[in-house]
Amino acid sequence: MLKVSDLDPGLRQTLDWAVTAGSVLLCALILPIRLPGMELLGVGPNWLLIWVIAWSLKRTVFQGAIAGVCLGLIQDGLTMATPTHTLGLAIAGMLTARLQKQKYIQEDFISVAMIAFGMAVVVETVTAIQFTLQYFLSGSPKFYPLLTQTWLYHQQVALSSAILSSLWAPVLYYPLNRWWESLDAVES
Amino acid sequence: MFTLRRWWDRYGLQLGLASLALAGAWTIRQTNGLPILEVYRLASSPFHAAPSREEILATAQFQELQHRLADLERQNQQLQEMLGQLPQQEQPVVTAPIIGRSADQWWQQITIGRGSEADIEVGDVVSGSGGLVGRITHVTPHTSRVLLISDPASQVGATISRSRTMGYLRGQAANQAVLVFFDKVPDVRPGDVVTTSSLSQLFPPGIPVGRIQSIDLKKTPAPEAVVELSAPISFLEWVFIHPHTSQASATDEN
Numbered sequence: 436m437l438k439v440s441d442l443d444p445g446l447r448q449t450l451d452w453a454v455t456a457g458s459v460l461l462c463a464l465i466l467p468i469r470l471p472g473m474e475l476l477g478v479g480p481n482w483l484l485i486w487v488i489a490w491s492l493k494r495t496v497f498q499g500a501i502a503g504v505c506l507g508l509i510q511d512g513l514t515m516a517t518p519t520h521t522l523g524l525a526i527a528g529m530l531t532a533r534l535q536k537q538k539y540i541q542e543d544f545i546s547v548a549m550i551a552f553g554m555a556v557v558v559e560t561v562t563a564i565q566f567t568l569q570y571f572l573s574g575s576p577k578f579y580p581l582l583t584q585t586w587l588y589h590q591q592v593a594l595s596s597a598i599l600s601s602l603w604a605p606v607l608y609y610p611l612n613r614w615w616e617s618l619d620a621v622e623s
Numbered sequence: 624m625f626t627l628r629r630w631w632d633r634y635g636l637q638l639g640l641a642s643l644a645l646a647g648a649w650t651i652r653q654t655n656g657l658p659i660l661e662v663y664r665l666a667s668s669p670f671h672a673a674p675s676r677e678e679i680l681a682t683a684q685f686q687e688l689q690h691r692l693a694d695l696e697r698q699n700q701q702l703q704e705m706l707g708q709l710p711q712q713e714q715p716v717v718t719a720p721i722i723g724r725s726a727d728q729w730w731q732q733i734t735i736g737r738g739s740e741a742d743i744e745v746g747d748v749v750s751g752s753g754g755l756v757g758r759i760t761h762v763t764p765h766t767s768r769v770l771l772i773s774d775p776a777s778q779v780g781a782t783i784s785r786s787r788t789m790g791y792l793r794g795q796a797a798n799q800a801v802l803v804f805f806d807k808v809p810d811v812r813p814g815d816v817v818t819t820s821s822l823s824q825l826f827p828p829g830i831p832v833g834r835i836q837s838i839d840l841k842k843t844p845a846p847e848a849v850v851e852l853s854a855p856i857s858f859l860e861w862v863f864i865h866p867h868t869s870q871a872s873a874t875d876e877n
Contacts, residue, residue, distance in 0.1 A: 463659045467723025467734055477797060478728045501641045508648035512656035513726040562729055592728040
C-alpha cells in the first residue's frame with residue numbers, strides 16, 4: 436500500500452490541499468440531500484458545521500475563524516445571504532479551537548459528538564439573534580415577520596440540527612482527522 | 624525589517640492560503656453557489672428518478688385532465704373576449720425534476736434540475752401536482768432555486784374560492800401556512816379551498832394553494848386560519864415552471 440511518508444513533499448502538500456478542498460466540496464454537495472435517517476422534522480445535519488469543528492479541533496483560533504467565514508460564505512451562496520451564516524460558523528470555529536481539549540476533553544468520538552451538539556445550538560442561536568435584530572432594526576421585517584415564531588422555530592431547529600449533527604459528526608471527523616494526523620506524523 | 628521578514632517567512636504561506644480560501648468562498652457566494660450547484664447536478668444526475676409505471680399512468684391521466692382544462696380555458700377565453708376583456712396569452716410550461724432540498728435549516732427551499740438554458744427566469748412561478756409550490760429566486764445555467772410558499776419569508780395574496788374572501792398567506796414551515804384575513808368577519812369554513820388572489824403581484828390568480836384546516840376568528844389584529852398546503856412538497860419529484868412577469872419583482876412580497 437502506498438504510504439504518505441513515501442510521497443514527495445510537494446506532492447504531499449498538494450494532496451493535502453486537494454483533500455481539504457475536496458472534503459469541503461463533499462460537505463456542500465451533501466447539504467441539499469435528505470437521505471433516510473438524515474432528517475428530523477425536515478432538518479438535516481449541518482455538514483459545514485461538522486467540517487468546521489473537525490478542522491478547528493487541533494488548530495488555532497485564527498484558523499478556525501477563517502474556516503468558519505469561508506464555509507459560511509459558501510452556505511450563504513447556497514441559500515440566502517441575509518442573515519449571514521459566516522458569523523455563526525466563525526464563532527463555532529473559534530470556540531472549538533479555544534476549548535481546552537487537553538485538559539477537559541479526550542480525543543474521541545463522544546467528545547466530538549458533544550462539541551458538535553453544543554456548536555449546532557450556538558450556530559442556530561446566532562441565526563435566530565440575527566433575525567431578531569433584523570426585526571428590531573428594520574421597519575417591516577421581511578423574513579421572519581413574527582418574533583415569537585422565530586424563537587419557537589429556533590427551538591425546533593436547534594434541537595434537531597444538534598442531534599443530527601452530533602450523530603453524524605464522527606463520520607466526517609474520523610477520516611479527516613486520520614489524514615491530518617498521518618501528515619503531522621510525517622512532517623514532525 | 625528583520626522581524627517583519629521573519630514574520631512573513633513564518634506566516635506568509637498561511638496568510639496566502641487563508642486569503643485564497645476566502646476569495647474562493649466569496650466567489651461562490653457572489654455567484655450564488657453556481658459551481659457547487661452545477662457539480663451537484665452532474666453528480667446527482669444518475670440518481671434522478673426515472674418515471675415508474677404508475678407514474679406514467681398518473682401522468683397520462685393528468686394530461687387528459689390538462690387537455691380538458693385547456694379546452695375549458697379556451698372556451699372561457701372566448702367568452703371573455705366576447706365580453707370585451709383582454710385575453711391572457713398562453714405560455715409554455717417547463718417540467719423539471721427536484722434534485723435537492725434546502726441547504727440550511729431556516730429557509731424552505733428546493734433546487735430543481737433546469738435553469739436558464741431552459742429559459743427559466745427569476746420570478747417564474749413553480750407548481751406541482753396538487754397546487755402552488757413556490758417562486759424561482761436564483762438561476763444557474765442548469766439548476767434553479769425555488770423559495771417555497773411554506774417559507775415564512777414568502778407571502779402570497781390568497782382568496783377563499785367559495786366566498787372570495789381575501790387575505791394573505793404566510794408560510795409556517797413544514798406543510799402548513801397561515802392565512803391572515805383582511806376582513807374582521809371573514810366568510811370561511813374548514814375545508815374551503817384557498818387559491819392565489821388577483822391582488823397577488825408575484826403569482827397569477829387562481830392557482831390552488833390548499834385547504835382551510837382550522838380558523839381562529841378571535842386572533843388580533845386580524846382573524847387567521849391554518850391552511851394545509853395541497854402540494855405535498857416533501858414527496859414531489861417533479862414540478863412545473865410557468866413564466867410569470869411579476870408586476871413588482873423587486874418590491875415587497877405580497
